[in-house]
Amino acid sequence: MRDVAIIGVGLTKFGERWEVGLRGLMAEAGLAALQDAKISSDEVDMVYGSTMASGRFVGQEHVAAMLADQLGFNNVPATRIENACASGGSALRQGYIACASGAVDMVVVGGVEKMTDVTTSEATTALGGAGDQEWELAQGITFPGLYALMARRHMHEYGTTEEQMAAVAVKNHENGHKNKYAQYRKLITVDDVMKSKVIADPLKVLDCSPITDGAAVVVLAPLDKAKKYTDTPIKIVSSAQASDSLGLAQRESLTEIKATRIAADDAFRQAKLGRGDIDLIEVHDCFTIAEIMAMEDLGFYKKGQAAKAIADGETRLNAKLSVNTSGGLKACGHPVGATGVKQAVEVVWQLRGEAGDRQVKGAEVGMTHNVGGSGATAVVHILKRVN
Amino acid sequence: MRDVAIIGVGLTKFGERWEVGLRGLMAEAGLAALQDAKISSDEVDMVYGSTMASGRFVGQEHVAAMLADQLGFNNVPATRIENACASGGSALRQGYIACASGAVDMVVVGGVEKMTDVTTSEATTALGGAGDQEWELAQGITFPGLYALMARRHMHEYGTTEEQMAAVAVKNHENGHKNKYAQYRKLITVDDVMKSKVIADPLKVLDCSPITDGAAVVVLAPLDKAKKYTDTPIKIVSSAQASDSLGLAQRESLTEIKATRIAADDAFRQAKLGRGDIDLIEVHDCFTIAEIMAMEDLGFYKKGQAAKAIADGETRLNAKLSVNTSGGLKACGHPVGATGVKQAVEVVWQLRGEAGDRQVKGAEVGMTHNVGGSGATAVVHILKRVN
Numbered sequence: 001m002r003d004v005a006i007i008g009v010g011l012t013k014f015g016e017r018w019e020v021g022l023r024g025l026m027a028e029a030g031l032a033a034l035q036d037a038k039i040s041s042d043e044v045d046m047v048y049g050s051t052m053a054s055g056r057f058v059g060q061e062h063v064a065a066m067l068a069d070q071l072g073f074n075n076v077p078a079t080r081i082e083n084a085c086a087s088g089g090s091a092l093r094q095g096y097i098a099c100a101s102g103a104v105d106m107v108v109v110g111g112v113e114k115m116t117d118v119t120t121s122e123a124t125t126a127l128g129g130a131g132d133q134e135w136e137l138a139q140g141i142t143f144p145g146l147y148a149l150m151a152r153r154h155m156h157e158y159g160t161t162e163e164q165m166a167a168v169a170v171k172n173h174e175n176g177h178k179n180k181y182a183q184y185r186k187l188i189t190v191d192d193v194m195k196s197k198v199i200a201d202p203l204k205v206l207d208c209s210p211i212t213d214g215a216a217v218v219v220l221a222p223l224d225k226a227k228k229y230t231d232t233p234i235k236i237v238s239s240a241q242a243s244d245s246l247g248l249a250q251r252e253s254l255t256e257i258k259a260t261r262i263a264a265d266d267a268f269r270q271a272k273l274g275r276g277d278i279d280l281i282e283v284h285d286c287f288t289i290a291e292i293m294a295m296e297d298l299g300f301y302k303k304g305q306a307a308k309a310i311a312d313g314e315t316r317l318n319a320k321l322s323v324n325t326s327g328g329l330k331a332c333g334h335p336v337g338a339t340g341v342k343q344a345v346e347v348v349w350q351l352r353g354e355a356g357d358r359q360v361k362g363a364e365v366g367m368t369h370n371v372g373g374s375g376a377t378a379v380v381h382i383l384k385r386v387n
Numbered sequence: 388m389r390d391v392a393i394i395g396v397g398l399t400k401f402g403e404r405w406e407v408g409l410r411g412l413m414a415e416a417g418l419a420a421l422q423d424a425k426i427s428s429d430e431v432d433m434v435y436g437s438t439m440a441s442g443r444f445v446g447q448e449h450v451a452a453m454l455a456d457q458l459g460f461n462n463v464p465a466t467r468i469e470n471a472c473a474s475g476g477s478a479l480r481q482g483y484i485a486c487a488s489g490a491v492d493m494v495v496v497g498g499v500e501k502m503t504d505v506t507t508s509e510a511t512t513a514l515g516g517a518g519d520q521e522w523e524l525a526q527g528i529t530f531p532g533l534y535a536l537m538a539r540r541h542m543h544e545y546g547t548t549e550e551q552m553a554a555v556a557v558k559n560h561e562n563g564h565k566n567k568y569a570q571y572r573k574l575i576t577v578d579d580v581m582k583s584k585v586i587a588d589p590l591k592v593l594d595c596s597p598i599t600d601g602a603a604v605v606v607l608a609p610l611d612k613a614k615k616y617t618d619t620p621i622k623i624v625s626s627a628q629a630s631d632s633l634g635l636a637q638r639e640s641l642t643e644i645k646a647t648r649i650a651a652d653d654a655f656r657q658a659k660l661g662r663g664d665i666d667l668i669e670v671h672d673c674f675t676i677a678e679i680m681a682m683e684d685l686g687f688y689k690k691g692q693a694a695k696a697i698a699d700g701e702t703r704l705n706a707k708l709s710v711n712t713s714g715g716l717k718a719c720g721h722p723v724g725a726t727g728v729k730q731a732v733e734v735v736w737q738l739r740g741e742a743g744d745r746q747v748k749g750a751e752v753g754m755t756h757n758v759g760g761s762g763a764t765a766v767v768h769i770l771k772r773v774n
Contacts, residue, residue: 001488001489001490023521047630053442053448055440055442055443056443058520059512059515059516059520059525061439061440061516062469062471062516062518062759062760062764064630065470065471065633065759065764066633066763069631069637073630074630074631075630075631075649076630077480077628077629078470078630078764079477079480079481080468080469081466081469082449082467082468082469083449083451083452083465083466083467084448084449090466093464094481097485097488097490098484100488100490101388101487101488101489102388102488103484103487103488125446126442128446129441129442129448129449130448130449131449132447133445133446134408134447137446138446241464241466242462243451243452243456243460243461243462243463243464243465244452244456244461244462245461246456247456250456258462259462262462373452376449376452376453376456377449
């Protein structure tokens with residue numbers, strides 16, 4: 001297995017993108033990534049495309065072939081990856097393996113989701129396919145409900161409060177406010193979150209990530225060839241993934257995403273780095289409680305200690321550890337199949353020093369954490385500036 | 388990249404499986420494969436699962452995590468692959484790359500589709516997502532229509548007849564008749580096909596593969612470790628894939644699947660074998676015209692010459708070249724996400740000499756050919772007995 005670097009990234013504006021379809025979103029992010037990498041279409045050897053539920057959102061499966069087609073890569077192998085909301089991170093990992101194996105050199109990984117063409121009810125049902133459709137969704141529990149169960153148990157076991165959860169949203173909106181690609185750029189307060197509509201008690205609408213259209217694309221190359229294309233290759237120093245039961249009822253604990261813990265431990269082992277080496281993380285904050293659990297399961301805080309630390313401001317931009325500088329899923333938006341790739345785009349910008357108002361000072365090592373469903377898949381990558 | 392072998396295979400009965408759901412089908416094929424490989428769940432390092440449209444058929448995405456969960460592989464990386472009807476072949480290829488790279492040792496690749504829980508009309512719409520939803524399906528053309536266009540043009544350019552197409556179905560039913568896993572085990576005649584209901588002229592219902600429930604699973608291991616598990620490891624001597632435009636209108640030709648030609652040429656190059664070395668092939672006969680085109684595009688016949696050769700019996704069991712010994716998609720059935728994996732299962736049985744009444748005598752090298760959509764993806768594998 002050889003070293004692999006990200007040499008180009010591209011992102012669309014996230015939000016309700018009524019004016020463009022699935023293929024247009026792919027083209028927008030894809031062309032930006034090719035331009036950023038300064039490569040032409042015919043230099044690409046392989047394509048991975050990720051969507052979670054494009055079949056249900058817009059009737060289109062087979063989206064990797066569409067991505068290859070749209071970007072003029074005709075005839076290279078193109079493969080769609082789907083692992084629910086961890087589709088993007090999983091696609092990045094497949095691209096990493098293909099490039100690291102030596103099977104191919106240049107790999108394009110693109111994630112996309114066009115979610116706003118259906119009603120909110122239809123979207124909620126489609127997203128229910130990320131969990132156990134038969135034993136959860138069909139019995140009436142949607143994703144806010146699953147995470148509400150986890151939140152309630154976390155509150156019970158560790159004394160986590162609704163105000164502490166709200167603080168996650170407040171912080172992420174602070175960061176999203178500074179990100180021109182973010183769906184929501186407005187500042188909010190703990191009071192705003194607390195007074196917002198209850199979706200699944202104790203989660204309120206401002207505890208939840210939104211329904212979003214968007215796409216993100218990265219270009220991978222072997223590290224030894226990356227220098228030909230860029231002065232700032234970002235090395236993938238680890239790529240780790242784990243699974244767990246699809247349904248929440250089969251888990252050992254409601255307050256831990258075990259797949260996150262396993263993937264994180266593996267990622268740090270691969271990278272030969274410790275928690276203290278990480279300058280910034282994009283974590284999977286599909287709900288505010290998810291960011292609290294992630295900071296614990298990734299090993300940055302002991303169980304039960306993350307909520308207070310976040311509320312105390314430890315994970316704000318340029319505080320102790322900058323978390324979700326993009327605004328996270330909460331404020332930047334959550335086009336499910338694109339999210340894992342977008343996390344890598346944000347970390348690359350940060351490590352290159354191109355993040356503008358939301359730049360983490362002296363960022364050298366960043367991490368991404370992407371979760372599928374209620375934790376049946378977790379994917380963790382560590383990225384490092386090598387120049 | 389190291390050598391990889393298939394050390395275990397499992398298949399469900401194909402057909403209308405009213406009595407079992409998606410997870411039950413996975414378990415049935417998966418447990419058979421583990422038993423065949425004589426391994427336990429905890430020896431598995433990675434899982435790939437393929438479905439085309441499980442979200443639309445049964446509301447369930449995230450099926451690789453479900454497969455890992457069902458088979459007791461909890462916590463290993465599990466990733467769903469979707470490339471329309473080539474999902475299974477693409478998953479096999481991803482499993483091959485992961486194992487060949489050295490990233491992991493033992494990889495389980497499972498394909499499944501549960502198609503009969505929706506109406507035929509809903510299934511046809513879901514399958515339309517394999518082509519260009521926006522520019523084809525939404526304009527009214529379904530898959531029988533797309534292949535009818537190809538058939539009509541093939542007839543125009545090469546004088547191919549409806550009776551010759553019918554001969555493909557007759558041959559595949561002959562083989563399916565001998566396969567206890569096949570959906571249709573009845574013998575049919577050219578006259579039966581010609582008199583069957585027209586679906587999209589010139590294709591009649593007996594020119595079309597059916598809607599099928601089923602699952603197929605294979606277990607991969609590095610060749611140097613395979614001997615520990617089996618006396619008859621089947622080596623993957625090549626794994627090739629190519630893409631083309633999603634829509635038919637953008638293709639250079641209506642009578643050639645270019646992605647098949649590119650993947651086949653690559654596969655023969657990787658294997659250092661010629662067409663004459665192949666003892667049997669499972670080709671993607673979603674429609675009878677597709678098998679005719681495949682035999683040409685794979686390089687076994689010149690363009691325009693396969694139809695007559697097939698009608699003359701050259702590709703019957705133990706004739707010049709045995710094609711679709713399982714019964715193919717036509718008679719064995721076509722659970723779309725499982726098909727590419729099932730093709731490998733059939734070839735493994737043949738190369739081990741375990742195919743019973745439909746055994747190809749002295750089979751040493753076999754091939755699989757799996758197509759997504761109307762040809763936007765093609766995946767070709769060559770397998771060889773190495774003991």
